[in-house]
Amino acid sequence: MLQLDGITKSFGDRLAVDDVSFTVGGGRLTGFVGGNGAGKTTTMRIILGVLGSDAGTVNLNGAPLDAAGRRRFGYMPEERGLYPKMRVHEQLVYLARLRGVRAADAAARADELIDRLELTERRNDPVEKLSLGNQQRAQIAAALVHDPDVLVLDEPFSGLDPMAVETVLGVLSEFAARGVPVLFSSHQLDVVERLCDDIVVIGGGRILAAGSRDDLRERNAGSRWELTVDGDAGWVRTATGVQVIEFDGDHVVFDADPASAQAVLQRATSTDSVQRFGRRRPTLTEIFREVVQ
Amino acid sequence: MNAASFRESVFLVAGREVTQRLRSKSFIISTLILFAIVLGSILVTGFIARTASDTPVAAVGAASDVVADLPGYELVEADTIADAEQLVRDGEVDAAVVSLEGDAAVPFEVVALDEAPGGIVAALSIAPDIRLLEEPSLPYGLLSLVAFGFGLVFLMSAITFGGTIAQSVVEEKQTRVVEILLSAISARALLAGKVVGNSILAFGQIIAIAGLAALGLVLTGQDVLAADLGPAVGWFIALFAVGFVLLAAMFASSASLVSRMEDTGAVLTPVTYLVMIPYFLVVFFFDNSVALTTMSYVPFSAPVAMPMRIFLEQAQWWEPLLSLAVLAVTAVIVVALGARIYENSLLRTGARVKLSEALKG
Numbered sequence: 001m002l003q004l005d006g007i008t009k010s011f012g013d014r015l016a017v018d019d020v021s022f023t024v025g026g027g028r029l030t031g032f033v034g035g036n037g038a039g040k041t042t043t044m045r046i047i048l049g050v051l052g053s054d055a056g057t058v059n060l061n062g063a064p065l066d067a068a069g070r071r072r073f074g075y076m077p078e079e080r081g082l083y084p085k086m087r088v089h090e091q092l093v094y095l096a097r098l099r100g101v102r103a104a105d106a107a108a109r110a111d112e113l114i115d116r117l118e119l120t121e122r123r124n125d126p127v128e129k130l131s132l133g134n135q136q137r138a139q140i141a142a143a144l145v146h147d148p149d150v151l152v153l154d155e156p157f158s159g160l161d162p163m164a165v166e167t168v169l170g171v172l173s174e175f176a177a178r179g180v181p182v183l184f185s186s187h188q189l190d191v192v193e194r195l196c197d198d199i200v201v202i203g204g205g206r207i208l209a210a211g212s213r214d215d216l217r218e219r220n221a222g223s224r225w226e227l228t229v230d231g232d233a234g235w236v237r238t239a240t241g242v243q244v245i246e247f248d249g250d251h252v253v254f255d256a257d258p259a260s261a262q263a264v265l266q267r268a269t270s271t272d273s274v275q276r277f278g279r280r281r282p283t284l285t286e287i288f289r290e291v292v293q
Numbered sequence: 294m295n296a297a298s299f300r301e302s303v304f305l306v307a308g309r310e311v312t313q314r315l316r317s318k319s320f321i322i323s324t325l326i327l328f329a330i331v332l333g334s335i336l337v338t339g340f341i342a343r344t345a346s347d348t349p350v351a352a353v354g355a356a357s358d359v360v361a362d363l364p365g366y367e368l369v370e371a372d373t374i375a376d377a378e379q380l381v382r383d384g385e386v387d388a389a390v391v392s393l394e395g396d397a398a399v400p401f402e403v404v405a406l407d408e409a410p411g412g413i414v415a416a417l418s419i420a421p422d423i424r425l426l427e428e429p430s431l432p433y434g435l436l437s438l439v440a441f442g443f444g445l446v447f448l449m450s451a452i453t454f455g456g457t458i459a460q461s462v463v464e465e466k467q468t469r470v471v472e473i474l475l476s477a478i479s480a481r482a483l484l485a486g487k488v489v490g491n492s493i494l495a496f497g498q499i500i501a502i503a504g505l506a507a508l509g510l511v512l513t514g515q516d517v518l519a520a521d522l523g524p525a526v527g528w529f530i531a532l533f534a535v536g537f538v539l540l541a542a543m544f545a546s547s548a549s550l551v552s553r554m555e556d557t558g559a560v561l562t563p564v565t566y567l568v569m570i571p572y573f574l575v576v577f578f579f580d581n582s583v584a585l586t587t588m589s590y591v592p593f594s595a596p597v598a599m600p601m602r603i604f605l606e607q608a609q610w611w612e613p614l615l616s617l618a619v620l621a622v623t624a625v626i627v628v629a630l631g632a633r634i635y636e637n638s639l640l641r642t643g644a645r646v647k648l649s650e651a652l653k654g
Contacts, residue, residue: 095477
């Protein structure tokens with residue numbers, strides 16, 4: 001388990017990250033979302049030790065992280081980069097060896113990932129000769145080649161076509177299934193919502209919300225309800241204590257306190273057959289909009 | 294990062310620098326051209342010196358035996374005095390030696406076109422014994438050639454490999470691969486690996502040039518000069534090895550201030566001047582012993598000035614050691630400062646980093 005506690009960092013007089021604390025559980029995919037300049041990249045750089053923090057600690061499984069521990073991290077920076085003139089396989093081996101993997105193991109591991117990420121035909125091409133999508137795959141391979149203990153990926157899906165997203169997702173899920181904590185940031189909230197077990201929302205350098213995806217949606221459900229009936233639901237508009245948000249024939253979304261909502265349900269069951277009734281759980285996009293404001 | 298993994302990282306980074314460089318066609322070609330220039334210039338000057346030594350001289354009758362015995366002159370026999378004079382007029386020979394009739398003090402006459410031929414006259418004369426109180430000084434031309442040679446090799450290697458190391462630093466910043474590298478190894482290990490890798494290449498090139506120069510001198514029969522140059526070349530290599538580490542740290546840390554290849558020119562200019570100024574000073578002032586002595590202790594010019602003084606036999610045995618010590622201490626300080634600048638600038642992309650900010654962190 002990766003644990004951040006009170007991480008603070010300022011650049012000059014600008015506070016980039018302010019008292020950031022959250023955990024990334026072992027075996028869980030954790031999504032890290034926030035707008036541009038929210039502090040995602042700075043936080044990730046601090047986790048990796050590429051950047052020092054002004055205050056706070058990063059612990060792995062209860063012990064403070066040191067350089068040796070960080071060498072076992074897999075990292076994909078926001079700013080992509082590999083040596084353009086180095087061949088794919090050669091480069092992966094080099095990066096694995098920099099992290100202390102023996103030469104023979106590094107070579108085998110690099111080949112395995114190249115096959116897995118469908119780069120086999122590009123194995124001995126210089127990186128600059130690869131298409132952007134393939135460069136992205138090579139970049140992901142570079143983060144995974146040393147069989148890391150923790151994965152920290154900044155926007156791993158940007159620039160990937162939908163097929164590649166599935167391939168990469170498959171690889172990441174395998175890591176998570178082995179108990180590796182996986183933290184990744186993304187602008188694509190629908191992707192995060194679909195993939196992540198846990199979500200951390202950052203804004204203005206502060207953690208705005210954190211927790212499991214389901215908890216977060218439950219917690220932010222508020223007093224919005226959803227009702228679908230077989231007939232026409234237009235009558236809901238005139239019910240007491242109800243504010244209709246959305247109405248579409250048999251489907252209605254409305255705000256109401258729990259008692260008024262129950263009254264609506266009772267009337268619905270007595271007149272039509274109810275297809276669906278429940279609290280409207282917000283999408284991640286809605287939660288995000290809510291907490292960031 | 295512990296000591297073992299630091300060493301291992303430095304070794305890996307240095308290995309990459311060397312193999313990538315050796316795989317570059319432009320590097321191989323420019324190195325071969327440099328080698329060809331060094332060997333070629335020594336061979337050409339050597340052969341010119343040898344062929345130029347035989348001056349053609351015409352001789353008539355009994356004088357032929359005398360001229361034939363003179364070393365460095367080629368005998369052209371003529372039948373009559375008129376024939377010999379014609380050979381001189383035509384420029385076929387530099388002079389003619391003819392026997393005189395009757396009992397003159399010297400039974401020969403030297404005929405030349407419009408200038409007394411000092412060389413042949415001296416060769417035919419009896420000279421008194423000469424005793425020099427001090428070692429003869431070497432000819433000016435040879436000295437300037439040696440000074441120029443040391444200077445040029447130093448300058449070429451420093452600029453070539455300094456430029457290479459700068460390029461490799463900026464490449465990593467520009468392509469952003471540096472962030473991945475820094476998540477695996479420390480900035481110091483990365484810098485050390487680059488300095489070690491490029492120093493090995495520069496050092497290898499210098500040794501190869503020294504070997505080629507020695508080969509050229511032996512091939513052209515100038516073994517004596519080769520033996521005289523030996524100690525100077527040895528010290529040149531030793532001082533260069535330490536001096537290059539100093540320069541490499543300066544090139545690397547200066548380059549780390551910028552993020553794009555296009556911007557390297559501006560930050561490297563001061564370092565390039567630092568390399569060029571002592572080179573020109575040594576080439577111009579090698580015959581001024583005060584200037585040369587001073588420069589043999591200034592870290593940037595020591596690798597050129599001290600070997601020059603050793604070649605001139607002006608230096609006491611301990612002087613190159615002292616100069617090496619001064620250079621080594623300077624290198625340690627500059628490398629420490631350079632590492633600081635490098636560490637603090639690597640992740641600052643975009644605009645050029647101010648030197649004061651890079652030092653402060």
